[in-house]
Amino acid sequence: MVMNAITPIRTPAEQALIGAFGALRDSGPASAALEGLRIDGFSRFEASGLPHRRVEDWKYTDLRALMREARPLAGAPDASVLLAAKVAVGRLPRVGGSRIVLVDGFHAPDLADGGALPEGVTVSDLAAAMAQRPEISALVTGQPATRANIAFALNNAFLTEGLLIEVAPGTELGHALDLVSITSDGAPRLVTSRIVVVVGAGASAGIVETHLGPAGVEYQKNVVMQVVVRDGATLEHGRRQIEGDQALHLATLEASVGAEAHFDSLTLTTGAAVSRSQLFVRFAGEHSNVTLRGVSMLKGRQHADTALVMEHAVPHCQSRETFKHILDGEAHGVFQGKIIVQPVAQKTDGRMMSQTIMLAEGPSMDNKPELEIFADDVACAHGCTCGELDADLMFYLKARGIPHKEAEALLVEAFAREAIEDFGGGPLAVVEELREAMLTSVTEWMRART
Amino acid sequence: MPAVQETVEQVRAIDIDQYKYGFSTDIEMELAPKGLSEDIVRYISARKNEPAWMLEWRLDAYRRWLTMREPDWARVDYPQIDFQDMYYYAAPKSNAAPKSLDEIDPAILETYKKLGIPLREQEILAGVAPENRIAVDAVFDSVSVVTTFKEELKKSGVIFSSISEALHEHPELVKKYIGSVVPTTDNYYATLNAAVFSDGSFVYIPPGVRCPMELSTYFRINEQKTGQFERTLIIADKGSYVSYLEGCTAPMRDENQLHAAVVELIAHDDAEIKYSTVQNWYPGDSQGKGGIYNFVTKRGDCRGARSKISWTQVETGSAITWKYPSCILRGDDSQGEFYSIAVSNGAQQVDSGTKMIHLGKNTRSRIISKGISAGRSQNTYRGLVSAHRRATNAKNFTNCDSLLIGNACGAHTVPYIESKTASAVFEHEATTSKVSEDQMFYCMQRGLTQEEAIALIVNGFVKDVLQQLPMEFMVEAQKLIAISLEGSVG
Numbered sequence: 001m002v003m004n005a006i007t008p009i010r011t012p013a014e015q016a017l018i019g020a021f022g023a024l025r026d027s028g029p030a031s032a033a034l035e036g037l038r039i040d041g042f043s044r045f046e047a048s049g050l051p052h053r054r055v056e057d058w059k060y061t062d063l064r065a066l067m068r069e070a071r072p073l074a075g076a077p078d079a080s081v082l083l084a085a086k087v088a089v090g091r092l093p094r095v096g097g098s099r100i101v102l103v104d105g106f107h108a109p110d111l112a113d114g115g116a117l118p119e120g121v122t123v124s125d126l127a128a129a130m131a132q133r134p135e136i137s138a139l140v141t142g143q144p145a146t147r148a149n150i151a152f153a154l155n156n157a158f159l160t161e162g163l164l165i166e167v168a169p170g171t172e173l174g175h176a177l178d179l180v181s182i183t184s185d186g187a188p189r190l191v192t193s194r195i196v197v198v199v200g201a202g203a204s205a206g207i208v209e210t211h212l213g214p215a216g217v218e219y220q221k222n223v224v225m226q227v228v229v230r231d232g233a234t235l236e237h238g239r240r241q242i243e244g245d246q247a248l249h250l251a252t253l254e255a256s257v258g259a260e261a262h263f264d265s266l267t268l269t270t271g272a273a274v275s276r277s278q279l280f281v282r283f284a285g286e287h288s289n290v291t292l293r294g295v296s297m298l299k300g301r302q303h304a305d306t307a308l309v310m311e312h313a314v315p316h317c318q319s320r321e322t323f324k325h326i327l328d329g330e331a332h333g334v335f336q337g338k339i340i341v342q343p344v345a346q347k348t349d350g351r352m353m354s355q356t357i358m359l360a361e362g363p364s365m366d367n368k369p370e371l372e373i374f375a376d377d378v379a380c381a382h383g384c385t386c387g388e389l390d391a392d393l394m395f396y397l398k399a400r401g402i403p404h405k406e407a408e409a410l411l412v413e414a415f416a417r418e419a420i421e422d423f424g425g426g427p428l429a430v431v432e433e434l435r436e437a438m439l440t441s442v443t444e445w446m447r448a449r450t
Numbered sequence: 451m452p453a454v455q456e457t458v459e460q461v462r463a464i465d466i467d468q469y470k471y472g473f474s475t476d477i478e479m480e481l482a483p484k485g486l487s488e489d490i491v492r493y494i495s496a497r498k499n500e501p502a503w504m505l506e507w508r509l510d511a512y513r514r515w516l517t518m519r520e521p522d523w524a525r526v527d528y529p530q531i532d533f534q535d536m537y538y539y540a541a542p543k544s545n546a547a548p549k550s551l552d553e554i555d556p557a558i559l560e561t562y563k564k565l566g567i568p569l570r571e572q573e574i575l576a577g578v579a580p581e582n583r584i585a586v587d588a589v590f591d592s593v594s595v596v597t598t599f600k601e602e603l604k605k606s607g608v609i610f611s612s613i614s615e616a617l618h619e620h621p622e623l624v625k626k627y628i629g630s631v632v633p634t635t636d637n638y639y640a641t642l643n644a645a646v647f648s649d650g651s652f653v654y655i656p657p658g659v660r661c662p663m664e665l666s667t668y669f670r671i672n673e674q675k676t677g678q679f680e681r682t683l684i685i686a687d688k689g690s691y692v693s694y695l696e697g698c699t700a701p702m703r704d705e706n707q708l709h710a711a712v713v714e715l716i717a718h719d720d721a722e723i724k725y726s727t728v729q730n731w732y733p734g735d736s737q738g739k740g741g742i743y744n745f746v747t748k749r750g751d752c753r754g755a756r757s758k759i760s761w762t763q764v765e766t767g768s769a770i771t772w773k774y775p776s777c778i779l780r781g782d783d784s785q786g787e788f789y790s791i792a793v794s795n796g797a798q799q800v801d802s803g804t805k806m807i808h809l810g811k812n813t814r815s816r817i818i819s820k821g822i823s824a825g826r827s828q829n830t831y832r833g834l835v836s837a838h839r840r841a842t843n844a845k846n847f848t849n850c851d852s853l854l855i856g857n858a859c860g861a862h863t864v865p866y867i868e869s870k871t872a873s874a875v876f877e878h879e880a881t882t883s884k885v886s887e888d889q890m891f892y893c894m895q896r897g898l899t900q901e902e903a904i905a906l907i908v909n910g911f912v913k914d915v916l917q918q919l920p921m922e923f924m925v926e927a928q929k930l931i932a933i934s935l936e937g938s939v940g
Contacts, residue, residue, distance in 0.1 A: 356869070358872035363872065369863075374860045375854075375857060386869045387872070
């Protein structure tokens, strides 16, 4: 986007973000490692402001309009906040092995649960690791496409702490890591968190993120996860976004997948008033495969956007993207997906599908499934459908005595199941647990409809 | 398929660097002073002896254009156009209102003869069944030189003339409809066109009339350093039907020439318009030197209930193509169709597609787009399908496939699918592939050469679209596809 030479008029939210950055800077220096990131992120934000509908990538999620105010930055939680968080997190059924908890974006080791970390897994401070290991620094800086993204830039600008999770080469985890990120009750704030996951060569791991927070509070959350799946490794990644109903949730997942590696990611979205899930995934080694999937169930006036860029930068890789939207009320769903095949990426096999079911007259859905192909020996496809539940199928079920609402629920579950069903494939017990948890959420969501 | 042999011969005989229509005609021309200003707009309007309201309309567009920015969102890359370095009006000097073909400069007639466009009605009549006749409006640079079969069409009540003529003979129709589908404010090139358009075709089909023959316009750019800005306006009144063909060529030159046209179609209740284009502007040489910039705004308005507009296009020419023939499905139960083959080779850049805007109830649309990229070309499909909240039971089916030949080209798909109503059913599918080795092996094992095999496979790939073309164009289109693919065996 070419920017005008004219100084743009700052919205109140932009002014608040600029102010917050100044205050953060004045409050004392960040570690040297984070300082560079912060300045880079802030200058990118300052140059372009919040993205709006004239910025192509944000065409359907006009952040300038949707983010009217910027909340003050969340500080490290005190004892009472931690206690309240402990109670809330305790109510959440575990879907994996060891639980790692973040409160308001800060690591809360005291809230860890489910026993000690399994052998081969280490959790450490990101800034410290960046200072000592240039490869971690480089990784945190991000790929060019991610760096150009404003949500990512804002995450950099307000980064005070990060977490590095490493799985040693060859490790095989029996259970996934259960990562819970909770926002505390009280005055609404802006939460920023950063997690880097490195799965060593030949290792096999799973990680499940759950994002939640209080209802009725207009808190804002900007989370970034950067993943490296090294050669021959496998990572199953699950994500549940069940934020409070007034929340604004921006999530970025960046992944780099090595040779003969496997990455499978499933996102379930039911929470937040406004949310955007961004995925930037790149093949870095040959003969690998990636599956990206998502189910978004939205009601009322919820807005949820999935924006993904799948980049085939090397030959012989396979990617599958399957996204489902179930829309009720006056909800607004957005899917923007792009498969890029670089000139060298011959023998690429990529398939992207976005499907939507509307359960009421009010919702709207915007789809933009893009292909950008520079190599000739490839097979790429995308598909997109949008409509209401099939009247014939409904009739069939009702003719067999199934009440209208149940018939609807059955069809919706079957629709969502397509994306969830074959998730994983790794040896992890948690994959099954997560799959079940996701399907239960679908059922409960349908049941809660009035 | 019997046609394939024909295309294969074309492949053998013609090289991309030998664009068949690349000759130029040496003829005395009257040119407006170079550059663009209010005076030029007044000059064009005065040359055409236009009514005052038309001049005002043009000037209004021109003033607006000055405030607009050139769009940069398309996937095309070209040096800044110097709008002051071209002529906005070029007319053959001898063309002072010819009464019959005999008064037209023989050099022009010769040009059209060479292009294979019949302008003499008696020549067309010989040996052709009446229903297969085609009426032609021949546009040479900035002016329409002749329109054939006008008298015969008049008998059915059909008005077919150049738009300049229509402005004098049917000002009320022109005033009512011009700019009603593509307003002067629409986009940079449409606004420019509104200010400086010099000629084009006008068609009006009265209620209940099925146009007795195919209508066509043949656009020819001849003069150097000129831009061609034509405007076509087709109105199909209630219950009428018309099929309209458009063809275009230009000489081979090292310079880039601008072609910025506007086409407006209006279909009233139960009317149907079928609009076919074979676009074969000079594409530049294989190194990307020269060629036409084809920046065109085409839009149809299905204004009436049960109306139908169908676009078919075969795009093989132009250095750069930027065009999105669209349908506004305003009337209930109206239908829009878009069939396209875009073949790019050499250094061509194509960014083309369609928009189907569903506003009325039970509206239906279908998009079939086939893109073939070869050489170092970039071929993008960009399309929008949208359903308004009131467009209940709207249906769309989109299929856009790309075929890549060689490893230096690119094929891209950028669809926008926006639905605001639950009962709208949208289906979209797109695939990209290369001519498969298996298919090639199968064909060659049966004795076909590599070129023959490619031609066969590609013709199979684009068959869906070719079938939509009127007979005369189908043959032409098949030949064109073969020409553009020459040298693409990787």
